Amino acid sequence: MAAASSSNDFDVAVIGLGAMGASTLYQLAKRGERVIGIDRFVPPHAKGSSHGGTRVTREAVGEGPAYVPLAMRSHQIIADFEKEWGKTFLVKSGTLIIGSPMSGSTPLHGAEDFLASSIEMAQRFGIEHEVMNADQLRARYPQFRTIRDTDRGYLEPNAGYMLPEALIEAQIAHAKSAGAEVLTDTVVESIEQAGASVIVRTSAGEIRAKRAVVAAGAWTRDLLGAPFDRILTVTRQTIHWYGADDFAAFGPDRMPVFIWFVTDKLEDYFTGFPVTDPSEGVKMVASRDTPDIDHETIGPKAEQWESQEFYTKHVGPNMIGTRPDIVNNATCFYTNTPDNGFIIDNHPRMDRVTVISACSGHGFKHSLGIGEAVAQLLHDGRSEIDLSAFKLARFL
Numbered sequence: 001m002a003a004a005s006s007s008n009d010f011d012v013a014v015i016g017l018g019a020m021g022a023s024t025l026y027q028l029a030k031r032g033e034r035v036i037g038i039d040r041f042v043p044p045h046a047k048g049s050s051h052g053g054t055r056v057t058r059e060a061v062g063e064g065p066a067y068v069p070l071a072m073r074s075h076q077i078i079a080d081f082e083k084e085w086g087k088t089f090l091v092k093s094g095t096l097i098i099g100s101p102m103s104g105s106t107p108l109h110g111a112e113d114f115l116a117s118s119i120e121m122a123q124r125f126g127i128e129h130e131v132m133n134a135d136q137l138r139a140r141y142p143q144f145r146t147i148r149d150t151d152r153g154y155l156e157p158n159a160g161y162m163l164p165e166a167l168i169e170a171q172i173a174h175a176k177s178a179g180a181e182v183l184t185d186t187v188v189e190s191i192e193q194a195g196a197s198v199i200v201r202t203s204a205g206e207i208r209a210k211r212a213v214v215a216a217g218a219w220t221r222d223l224l225g226a227p228f229d230r231i232l233t234v235t236r237q238t239i240h241w242y243g244a245d246d247f248a249a250f251g252p253d254r255m256p257v258f259i260w261f262v263t264d265k266l267e268d269y270f271t272g273f274p275v276t277d278p279s280e281g282v283k284m285v286a287s288r289d290t291p292d293i294d295h296e297t298i299g300p301k302a303e304q305w306e307s308q309e310f311y312t313k314h315v316g317p318n319m320i321g322t323r324p325d326i327v328n329n330a331t332c333f334y335t336n337t338p339d340n341g342f343i344i345d346n347h348p349r350m351d352r353v354t355v356i357s358a359c360s361g362h363g364f365k366h367s368l369g370i371g372e373a374v375a376q377l378l379h380d381g382r383s384e385i386d387l388s389a390f391k392l393a394r395f396l
Contacts, residue, residue: 011180012035012378013200013209015188017172018050019164019364020356021215023371026171029178031379035362036181036209037069038188038202040219043172044165046300049332051165052239054273054283056257057365058095058159060122060129062114063341066389068125073369073385078162081170093252093274095159098137099261100150103269105127115261118154128153132343142257146262146318161257161273164364171371188216188223193350211378214347215356218295218335223238224355231343231395232293232358233336238302240310243325243378250275250282250321262318270314281327284315295333302329334361337395344370344390354378355392 014025017039025037041047061067080092099115105194132153137144161173176182191212198212214220221229227228244250252274261269273283307326315322335358337343342363347353354374363370373383 007365008197008208008210010036010209013207013212015214018048018215018217019367020370022171023367024213024215024341024374025180026175027372029175029180032373035380038183040187042184044168049334050168052330053334054161055164055364056095056271057162058156060118060127060156062117067366068121069385070366070369074366077368083343085170090162091160091252092158093160094155094157094256095121096256096258097154098151098258099146102264115154128158143249143320145320162364191353193352196259198352213356213374214353217357218333219355227396234295235290235334235336236293236298236304237332237334238286239330239339240307241327242285242311242315243323243327244282247275247278282322286310298331298333300330302331324376336360343392344387348392352368
């Protein structure tokens with residue numbers, strides 16, 4: 001272990017370079033901070049929460065008004081990236097939410113009726129959208145077999161899906177171009193605050209910084225201990241890609257990203273994505289009703305029976321034109337809080353350590369706005385977007 005230096009080597013150390021960490025690293029480097037990013041793997045990678053080729057996004061998020069400005073700002077940042085860097089990071093296929101009234105249901109991300117909440121957010125924030133009845137849904141989207149008479153759809157045309165690996169890779173690369181240092185394949189073993197310094201002990205030696213940002217996902221609870229070890233849970237999620245009779249019917253010009261509540265039970269919703277490369281298959285993602293697990297035991301692939309069961313239960317009965325052929329499958333994990341809201345706050349015992357976790361399975365679409373807001377907090381002393389809803393104190 002390298003000896004600690006007598007002064008701080010960096011202004012900020014960012015621990016974890018997934019969605020949140022990569023964004024924060026770039027935004028800090030862009031502002032001229034002496035910043036280092038550390039990751040136990042080589043991002044982008046498939047060993048955490050920020051992979052799978054696509055991530056659904058929209059601005060009028062049903063989670064509530066504290067989230068909408070972050071999602072809107074993330075879309076603005078992506079547009080700037082695409083113009084500046086000449087790459088596509090958001091495919092505007094549109095995002096469609098389908099469901100019937102769900103009064104009395106278990107809340108999803110704090111919203112009792114997620115579809116109604118999404119419509120309310122669009123109206124409140126002036127976000128372009130369209131609301132369709134069941135007949136309009138059937139006429140426009142013949143891929144959907146089981147639209148109920150009570151169903152309606154919320155369509156946000158300027159939404160769609162982000163490309164997570166491309167976004168992470170680009171932000172890290174541009175952070176390095178702006179002067180950031182990056183340590184990969186490096187395990188952070190402990191974090192300690194000593195006076196005006198944060199000491200980060202890693203498998204590659206010791207690093208001192210004025211501040212640290214922990215965006216370590218599932219590793220946060222072991223790294224930071226109490227109170228995070230009792231607040232955070234980790235759930236395993238499965239991702240599936242299937243064959244189709246005609247992939248053209250599932251292209252982004254004919255089918256949006258969709259979140260479909262196929263029954264009145266929240267656990268029966270699933271998400272589907274348009275196809276841009278038929279060799280990859282039609283991507284479908286299961287809902288999030290899984291128990292807390294040890295993330296270190298999660299393998300990169302789902303079991304074949306899981307893909308077969310998901311197709312039998314959700315995809316086959318509800319989608320026209322898909323086939324049960326399993327083109328591919330994968331896993332990822334969500335790091336969750338009890339209310340499925342984010343934590344963006346200082347560590348309760350180390351005021352120079354900012355914690356960004358957990359994303360609770362709906363964080364990627366907010367990540368660019370969060371990275372910018374955290375960078376503003378550290379660089380300017382305040383963020384343009386109000387982050388008070390994400391304080392740790394609500395769990396203590």
